[in-house]
Amino acid sequence: MTKNSTALFQLLFHMKSHRLQVFLATLCSVINKLFDIMPEILIGMAIDVVVRGKESFLSQWGIHEPWQQILVLGGLTFFIWVGESIFEYLYMILWRGLAQMVQHDLRTETYSHLQQLDLQFFEDQSSGNLTTILNDDINQLERFLDGGANQIIQTITAVIGVGAVFFYLSPSIAVVAYLPIPAIVFGAFYFQKKATPLYTEVRDKVGTLGTRISNNISGIQTIKSFTQEARESDTLKKESADYVEANKKAIAVSSAFIPVIRMGILSGYLATFLLGAHYVLTGTLEIGAYGVLVFLTQRLLWPLTGIAQTVDLYERAMASTRRVLNLLYQPIHIDDGMMSAETLKGEITFESIHFAYSSGPEILKNLSFQVPAKQTIAFVGSTGSGKSTLIKLLLRFYEPQSGRIHLDGRPLEEYRLKDLRKNIGLVSQDVFLFHGTVRENLLYGQPEASEADLLNAASKAEAIEFIEKLPKGLDTIIGERGQKLSGGQRQRLSLARAILKNPPILVLDEATSAVDNETEAAIQRSLSKVSKDRTVIAIAHRLSTIVNADIIYVLEDGCIQQKGRHQDLMKNPGVYKNLWSVQTGSANI
Numbered sequence: 001m002t003k004n005s006t007a008l009f010q011l012l013f014h015m016k017s018h019r020l021q022v023f024l025a026t027l028c029s030v031i032n033k034l035f036d037i038m039p040e041i042l043i044g045m046a047i048d049v050v051v052r053g054k055e056s057f058l059s060q061w062g063i064h065e066p067w068q069q070i071l072v073l074g075g076l077t078f079f080i081w082v083g084e085s086i087f088e089y090l091y092m093i094l095w096r097g098l099a100q101m102v103q104h105d106l107r108t109e110t111y112s113h114l115q116q117l118d119l120q121f122f123e124d125q126s127s128g129n130l131t132t133i134l135n136d137d138i139n140q141l142e143r144f145l146d147g148g149a150n151q152i153i154q155t156i157t158a159v160i161g162v163g164a165v166f167f168y169l170s171p172s173i174a175v176v177a178y179l180p181i182p183a184i185v186f187g188a189f190y191f192q193k194k195a196t197p198l199y200t201e202v203r204d205k206v207g208t209l210g211t212r213i214s215n216n217i218s219g220i221q222t223i224k225s226f227t228q229e230a231r232e233s234d235t236l237k238k239e240s241a242d243y244v245e246a247n248k249k250a251i252a253v254s255s256a257f258i259p260v261i262r263m264g265i266l267s268g269y270l271a272t273f274l275l276g277a278h279y280v281l282t283g284t285l286e287i288g289a290y291g292v293l294v295f296l297t298q299r300l301l302w303p304l305t306g307i308a309q310t311v312d313l314y315e316r317a318m319a320s321t322r323r324v325l326n327l328l329y330q331p332i333h334i335d336d337g338m339m340s341a342e343t344l345k346g347e348i349t350f351e352s353i354h355f356a357y358s359s360g361p362e363i364l365k366n367l368s369f370q371v372p373a374k375q376t377i378a379f380v381g382s383t384g385s386g387k388s389t390l391i392k393l394l395l396r397f398y399e400p401q402s403g404r405i406h407l408d409g410r411p412l413e414e415y416r417l418k419d420l421r422k423n424i425g426l427v428s429q430d431v432f433l434f435h436g437t438v439r440e441n442l443l444y445g446q447p448e449a450s451e452a453d454l455l456n457a458a459s460k461a462e463a464i465e466f467i468e469k470l471p472k473g474l475d476t477i478i479g480e481r482g483q484k485l486s487g488g489q490r491q492r493l494s495l496a497r498a499i500l501k502n503p504p505i506l507v508l509d510e511a512t513s514a515v516d517n518e519t520e521a522a523i524q525r526s527l528s529k530v531s532k533d534r535t536v537i538a539i540a541h542r543l544s545t546i547v548n549a550d551i552i553y554v555l556e557d558g559c560i561q562q563k564g565r566h567q568d569l570m571k572n573p574g575v576y577k578n579l580w581s582v583q584t585g586s587a588n589i
Helices: 003-014 016-055 057-061 066-116 127-169 171-178 180-218 220-225 229-255 257-281 287-328 387-394 417-422 438-445 451-460 464-469 487-501 517-530 566-570 575-584
Strands: 348-356 362-371 376-381 402-407 424-428 505-509 535-539 551-556 559-564
Touching: 003 016, 003 066, 003 287, 016 066, 016 127, 016 287, 066 127, 066 287, 127 171, 127 180, 127 287, 171 180, 171 257, 171 287, 180 220, 180 229, 180 257, 180 287, 220 229, 229 257, 229 287, 257 287, 348 387, 362 387, 362 402, 362 559, 376 387, 376 575, 387 505, 387 535, 417 424, 424 487, 438 451, 438 487, 451 464, 451 487, 451 517, 487 517, 551 566, 551 575, 559 566, 559 575, 566 575
Parallel strands: 376 535, 376 551, 424 505, 505 535
Antiparallel strands: 348 362, 348 402, 551 559
């Protein structure tokens, strides 16, 4: 089975909920094509009436007067044209509606699956390529369903319908007229095989181009600050040229198919034209039947020229379908638990944890520690010591290679992921705010929160003052990633968002490392208020922010080197005291 056949069957499986509409659309396409070939038959019958008069084929129906026969043919022509128009309208509505529904279902299903994938999958992926798959590739599929599917069905209908008429009127001419069709079909499969890898490369180039555009727009400030606009334009120009070149190769192959079809059409038409004329002249074929055969030959063979375009559309759609389905079938390695987590105390235990990122060195080595409920626990250490990795494991973004994490005495994997993450509020150094209003961002984790709760959370995060000064207060648009706000303002909104979520566990991943002293002091005041009656895990770069923690763990090279309160750690030489000395310029408290 070819790659395209596999992709097509998989696509049909995903369309199973739309089987009725597929059937109705196909039926309308078939009926429309049958109506489409009938005028040629009526023309032949009209010629038969004009030439043979009362001896015509229609006289067998009991209509003997030639003029009455012509009137009947005129009436049939009217109803056939009306019927053809009605079913053309119906199949267009049905196929286009189906294309919209399938692309909607496939995009939403693939996006939902994408959100369930663990973070390890995203390590080797670019956002631009994923965006291209969810947008442009699915649009390619939509374009095929919008027109290509109907073209294929109508071509098959024409071959069968016209063939039935041919074999009824003259089997020998039918055989000769149909001889080119196997060559055309063979040519279609031959060129399809040649085009498949070329269109796969085209889709890959589209993904690369989408990645470049997405990255450059996101990093426009860096590009401008380093005055690299010309360099990026040249790079984009080269990658766009690579895409054009890949398209040219694919188009060159698909375009070569058209002359093959034309030669097949010419041979089939000439065979019908010459052999049919010979039969008429020798008296073995009526002239009306000859007219029907000549007209139907064109009706049969000429639409086959559109197969080249249809095959081109089909190849693009199947290349896109493979990319979409490859993403949709990506395995989820982190299994969801079954246990709810409605009322957590927040006691956390890491037992003999070993962890390494894919194809990387071991980050955590036989790590064990305990976080008592409703206490503030801090982790410090040099860059790369594994501090942030602890948070990723706690949120089950990754799974440890060995060891186990317990929450309130139960293994972490037993909890439903949604419940687990709902009970953990994360404030990270890299704040992500969505394009929208301040209100929408604050309500992100608790959409049903009241206005009073929202204002209370903003007040606790000491964000209310700057919010009130914004042009529209809570309803001010802050731009993509909150770019209209300062770094300190974004951090305070992030803290307010976590406070409004009201989780029993609050995680601060270097939340104050990138803010000024004033913002740091404001966040510290906020934390002293919100840390009561909840478990707080603070990963700190600035040691001054965690001096009041109940326990401080010092991580180095994936292991705990020291632990204790600030005062205790400062009494003994070690990593913590050295870090404090570096940051304060003194070995004294």
